[in-house]
Amino acid sequence: MMQQRLNSLYRLFLLILLVAVVSRPHAAPVDDVIYMAEVNYAEWAFVSSQISCELKHEIPGFGVARFLQIAGEKFHFLIDSYQPVPRKGSAEMWEISPSWEPGTPDPLVQTLQIEPGLRPVLLQRQPASWLLASLAKGQIGSIGFTDWDDKRKQVQLRLSPVNFQRPYLEFRKCLKALPEKGFADYRYSEVRFAFNLHDLDASAKALLKELADYLNRDERVKSVRIEGHADDQGRRKYNLKLSERRAMAVKAYLVEQGVEQARLATFHYGESRPKVRSRSQKARAKNRRVEILLSK
Structure with missing residues (x-):
């Protein structure tokens, strides 16, 4: 009789435990924040002067990306943000194959620094050239870092290769004609x-x-x-x-x-x-x- 009562209590304990586990609230998955121009609206602009060549692309909601070569200076890439970034942090840069043109992206993942202020991204010649080459072959360039307001989230800044080729050709012509001295x-x-x-x-x-x-x-x-x-x-x-x-x-x-x-x-x-x-x-x-x- 005693054994039956113990078994009943044990089963009741397991049932209560199961109900507690099932009814426990689970944290909802947190999605990454992705900034990227939609396919129908992605644009690249070529801008030049007698001393500079520039490729410009808007990342909607975040800022403007630029590949820039000034005569006598080193080639670089930068992103100017619409709102100031509050603090410094680390980031990674990699390629993504677009869904409309599957391919094999370069497995290389590069590290960089996110800087506070209105110019959070500044890449010097080598990583800037790698990113430019990625876009030239039709890949999406992605820069990812932890959201400064919510550490559960990753922010991704993606450069679309849509409408890139024509301004890119103009950019290359400009580079060849640019004076060497600055x-x-x-x-x-x-x-x-x-x-x-x-x-x-x-x-x-x-x-x-x-x-x-x-x-x-x-x-x-x-x-x-x-x-x-x-x-x-x-x-x-x-x-x-x-x-x-x-x-x-x-x-x-x-x-x-x-x-x-x-x-x-x-x-x-x-x-x-x-x-x-x-x-x-x-x-x-x-x-x-x-x-x-x-x-x-």
């Missing part, structure tokens, strides 16, 4: 002068012609500082005036080549700022100069 190559220039002269010789004119061509291409350069100098031979007052004539000669030639006068500012220092502190002829030749400094 701001870093021209930010500082120096023109040398013979003793007691302010006239520009052939080599000085060639240097200034190249600089003027660059300035006429790159509207980002807002100011050009032209500084005239002299060596220590002769009277200080005379050398001050000579350095002014040298600076004005450089300015006049740049204006002659089409550079806007409003961008140019001249200064002259005579012998007060030697490049080399020595009275040797070699040192004095280096001190007879005009320095040209560019600022964005």
